[in-house]
Amino acid sequence: MLTGRVVRIVGNLYHVENADGEWDITLTGKIRRARDGASKPAAVGDEVEFEPGSPGEGKLLRTLPRRTKLCRAGGSGGRIESVLVANADRVLAVFSSHNPDPDFRAVDRALVMGEAGKMECAIAINKVDLAPPPPEMEAYRAAGYPVFATSAAKGQGLADLRAWLHGKVTALMGPSGVGKSSLLNALEPSWELTTGELSLRIQEGRHTTTWVEMHRLSSGGYVVDTPGIENFGLWGIVAEDLPAYFPETRALQGKCRFRNCGHESEPGCALKAEVEAGRLTKRRYEGYLSILRELRESAPAERW
Ligand code: GDP
Ligand code: ZN
Numbered sequence: 222m223l224t225g226r227v228v229r230i231v232g233n234l235y236h237v238e239n240a241d242g243e244w245d246i247t248l249t250g251k252i253r254r255a256r257d258g259a260s261k262p263a264a265v266g267d268e269v270e271f272e273p274g275s276p277g278e279g280k281l282l283r284t285l286p287r288r289t290k291l292c293r294a295g296g297s298g299g300r301i302e303s304v305l306v307a308n309a310d311r312v313l314a315v316f317s318s319h320n321p322d323p324d325f326r327a328v329d330r331a332l333v334m335g336e337a338g339k340m341e342c343a344i345a346i347n348k349v350d351l352a353p354p355p356p357e358m359e360a361y362r363a364a365g366y367p368v369f370a371t372s373a374a375k376g377q378g379l380a381d382l383r384a385w386l387h388g389k390v391t392a393l394m395g396p397s398g399v400g401k402s403s404l405l406n407a408l409e410p411s412w413e414l415t416t417g418e419l420s421l422r423i424q425e426g427r428h429t430t431t432w433v434e435m436h437r438l439s440s441g442g443y444v445v446d447t448p449g450i451e452n453f454g455l456w457g458i459v460a461e462d463l464p465a466y467f468p469e470t471r472a473l474q475g476k477c478r479f480r481n482c483g484h485e486s487e488p489g490c491a492l493k494a495e496v497e498a499g500r501l502t503k504r505r506y507e508g509y510l511s512i513l514r515e516l517r518e519s520a521p522a523e524r525w
Contacts, residue, residue, distance in 0.1 A: 222282060227267045227307075228435040235263055235281060237271065246271050246279045260295060264304035265433040265445055266390065289339040291392050291447075294454030302456055305433055306392040306445045311341045313386075313444075315395035315404065318370075319352035324396070329508040330455065331394045332366065336466035337458050340392070343367040345382060347400040350375045360502040364468040373403035383408060383440060390435075390443045397449020405436065405446060412436060414446070460516040467509055469501055485510060 225239030227246075235246040246269065252262055263269050263284045271279040287307045295303025312335030316323040328344060335342040343366055346354040350372040358368045367385060371378035386408070393401050402414040435445045460483070464470035470484055470492055478489025492509075495501040 222270055223273055223279070224268060224270050224285070226435075227263050227265050227269060230261070230263075230265060230432060235269070237269060237279075242277065244271065244273070244277055244279050246281050249280050252281060260301050260303055264290070264307040265435050266307035266309055266392075268308065291334060291338045291340065291394065292456040293334065293450065294456045299454035299456075305394075305447050305450075308390065309340055309392040309445060310389040311335075311343065311386075311391040312338075313343050313345055313382075313391050313393050315345045315347060315393055315399050315401050317348040317351075317399040318346050318354050319348055321396065321398055323355055323357075325357055325504060326508055326511060327396060327451075328361070329505070329512060330453070332361075333458065333463070333466045333512060334453075334455065335392075335394070337462070343369065343385060345369040345371050345378075345404065347371045347373055347404055349377060357502065357504055360505045363500075364505070366468075371404060373400045373407040376407060379407055383438075386438060386442050386444060387440055388442045390445065392445045392447060394447055394450060396451050399449075401446065401449070405444060408444075409436070409438060411439075455512070455516065455519075458516060460513055463509070463513050463516060469495070469505070470509065483513060485513060 223239060225237035225244060227235050228238050229236040233248055237244040237246045248262065262281060267287065268285040270282040270285065272282055273279045289308055290304045291306040291309060291312060293303050293305060295301050312331065314328055314331035316328060323346065332342050344361055346358055346368060349370045354370045362368050369378050369382045369385070371382060395401055402416040405412055406414050406416065433445060433447050435443050437443050458466070461481070464484065473491045476491035477484065477487065479487050482490055484490050484492035492501065492506065496503060496506045
């Protein structure tokens, strides 16, 4: 029995790396049947145990417990857990200042999934050669998130980003077209990832093939590229837990009149006072409320 880390999944083939090299790991019929209709038995970033067979091949035995996980609701109706990346230290939410314009609601959601999955989060606002970073970025900075203003096209802001990525496993997350692949190519030209419309076309056909992939930075550390994720469903979060996933509400714990304040319409709410005093932007507060309402409307999530 050997262990290794899943770096790429193509259909039902798990590409695993360890000190001995690279392995193509398949699922045994038993695992496949047991998981029928459920989520995949392993995600990119997972540490797995496998039984080696022919050179460079093996059978998956077990996925080891995860330290962190970046999830979304998957399957039909969003009823199963879809783990995009396992065991990442960090999440980099990538957006562009223009073309497409940043969708702050999507930024909030990406950060919440990162926080809920126990990862440190940051934002890269790319294409700053087209438009300056939007003022709302200051709200995220004030919340404590590092914000990197980058231009993959002009090579701006890459040194700071590289320093932040150094020595960690970072999952990239963001809609398609914002320049994730371009940014990775700018950081590491040898990767030669496909960009632009071509990459969109490949991704369409990619759902069953390469989907999420882990790349090693020559300076140390890894980045995990995920496909452009637009409107993903939240997973594994209940409304009561949401205040723990917003740094602004976390910081106010115990300051509201009610201990379990949802910061919505309760009297004596310290978060509302922050908005009224101009210390928290209305936009970010509304972002919080929008996720809160979404969680209240959806069926109770599984706790994890
Ligand atoms: P992805 O879908 O997030 O991986 O985005 P791509 O890397 O494929 O980039 C989408 C499009 O935006 C391509 O046409 C890129 O050339 C362009 N692009 C990426 N980064 C920048 C940038 O910093 N500035 C400008 N002006 N265009 C960029
Ligand atoms: Zn409150």
